[in-house]
Structure formats: structure tokens, C-alpha cells
Amino acid sequence: MSYNNIISEENNGITTITINRPKKLNALNTETIQELHEAFNDADTDTDTKVIIITGSGEKAFVAGADISEFSDFDVSEGTQLAAKGQELLFNFVENLSTPVIAAVNGFALGGGLELAMAAHFRVASDNAKLGLPEVSLGVIPGYGGTQRLPQLVGKGRAMEMIMTAGMIDANQALSYGLVNHVTMQDELLPLCEKIAAKISRNSTIAISAAIRAINANFKDGVDGFGVEVQEFGNCFGTEDFEEGTTAFLQKRKANFPGK
Incomplete structure (x- = not known):
């Protein structure tokens, strides 16, 4: 553009x-x-x-x-x-x-x-x-x-x-x-x-986006930042990035995150 x-x-x-x-x-x-x-x-x-x-x-x-x-x-x-x-x-x-x-x-x-x-x-x-x-x-x-x-x-x-x-x-x-x-x-x-x-x-874009939302929640009136963190943490377990990250760690190799 x-x-x-x-x-x-x-x-x-x-x-x-x-x-x-x-x-x-x-x-x-x-x-x-x-x-x-x-x-x-x-x-x-x-x-x-x-x-x-x-x-x-x-x-x-x-x-x-x-x-x-x-x-x-x-x-x-x-x-x-x-x-x-x-x-x-x-x-x-x-x-x-x-x-x-x-x-x-x-x-x-x-x-x-x-x-x-x-x-x-x-x-x-x-x-x-x-x-x-x-x-x-x-x-x-x-x-x-x-x-x-x-x-x-x-x-x-x-x-x-x-x-x-x-x-x-x-x-x-x-x-x-x-x-x-x-x-x-x-x-x-x-x-x-x-x-x-x-x-x-080099890190998971999905996890980084979740971290941004959780951190920002702490500064919003009427929002339970800890609650947002718990929810975002749980959501990560349903992502391909989590599967790749944990698998790579256990296999002692660098992760190749798909961003999904």
C-alpha cells in the first residue's frame, strides 16, 4: 500500500x-x-x-x-x-x-x-x-x-x-x-x-499474543488479570504451537512453531 x-x-x-x-x-x-x-x-x-x-x-x-x-x-x-x-x-x-x-x-x-x-x-x-x-x-x-x-x-x-x-x-x-x-x-x-x-x-506467536492479552488485562478496570491469565494459559494447550514446543523440548531440538 x-x-x-x-x-x-x-x-x-x-x-x-x-x-x-x-x-x-x-x-x-x-x-x-x-x-x-x-x-x-x-x-x-x-x-x-x-x-x-x-x-x-x-x-x-x-x-x-x-x-x-x-x-x-x-x-x-x-x-x-x-x-x-x-x-x-x-x-x-x-x-x-x-x-x-x-x-x-x-x-x-x-x-x-x-x-x-x-x-x-x-x-x-x-x-x-x-x-x-x-x-x-x-x-x-x-x-x-x-x-x-x-x-x-x-x-x-x-x-x-x-x-x-x-x-x-x-x-x-x-x-x-x-x-x-x-x-x-x-x-x-x-x-x-x-x-x-x-x-x-523464534518463539510462539500464538503464546506471545496470549501473553500480551494477559499482561494488558492487569491494567484494565474491572478485569481480573489473573483470571485472564488462567484462561489464556489453558487455551495454549489447544494449539499446534504448544504441541510443537513441548515435543521439541522433550526431543532436545529447536521448535519450529507453525503459528497455530
């Missing part, structure tokens, strides 16, 4: 989606959000894709935020709809994908950019990355899940400080907060993400 604002490429079971608006520091406008939804959906339903990497083009920014020019004159109703539609189309959608998503944070990840990175299943940052939620400096709050996911990842106190000050933290501080899993040099960012993705790809 052809896109105006992103590039999506699959290679060796890894689909890399690159937000390609370098002159706008890869800011998210409505068209880009729609294209990202389509690209993520296509990758998630592609049986060849085992892992998705999301990153930004250029050396300056992952995503420097939302495209403010699109909504600076919105009223209450339009602002509410903007957040609701964005969460449904992209941010909640990514978080709940069956395919693992790694955010390769290659520079500024601000506002909607950090919210997109947090919607991914985990994050790897280059050493020049700067992360923050500056929305209150514009008279608004994070609207794409930032007030919910940031406290889950770094704790309530740190999230309160980051959001209230509208400040940025560097990659090493993000690492100490647990906001990113790894920090590396910029030219090593995608190779490291691809190395991690290759490790993931």
Missing part, C-alpha cells in the same frame, strides 16, 4: 513502520494517524510479520508531537472527539495488537509522540532521545492516553512531575525511570531493535 506520510517495509519477519514527515519533525496529523492505523492493521494480519518496529525518519525526532495547527481552533466537542478518535484508531489499537510492537525512539518523543511510544509494547531509545508530555504548556492535557500510560510505566509521582512541569527527560533518565528498556547510540538503534525482534520471532 502507498502512503503519504509513512513508510512500511517487511523484511525477515519484521515490519518496520517509519513516520516520514521530517520537515514537521514527524508530527502526527489526522492523515498520519489514519495511515498508521492502516499500516499497523496490515502488519498485524500479515502472517509473515512476527514483530513490528515503529520509528521516525531522520536523526532529530521519533515524533515531536501532534500537529497543533490542525486543532488550535477546536471547541470542546471537537477536542473531545479528537482524543476519542485518536485513541481508538491508533493508541489503544497499537497497545492491543496481537503482534509485538517495539518503539525505536530516535530523538524527540514529545506529546503524541511519547504517547505513541508508550502504546507500543516496549521502547528502545537512542542516546540523543528526549521524552516528555508538554501539553499543559499549551493549556491542554495529554489526550492520547498519556495521563494513563505514563503513571503505569514510571509511577504516579514521576508522571505527575513530568506532566505538570511540561519538561523533557533524556534517554538515560528515561531508562532509570523504566520508561525505556534500553539506550544505545543512534546508529545502533534499529540494529538493536531488530536483534530483539529476531529473538521474539
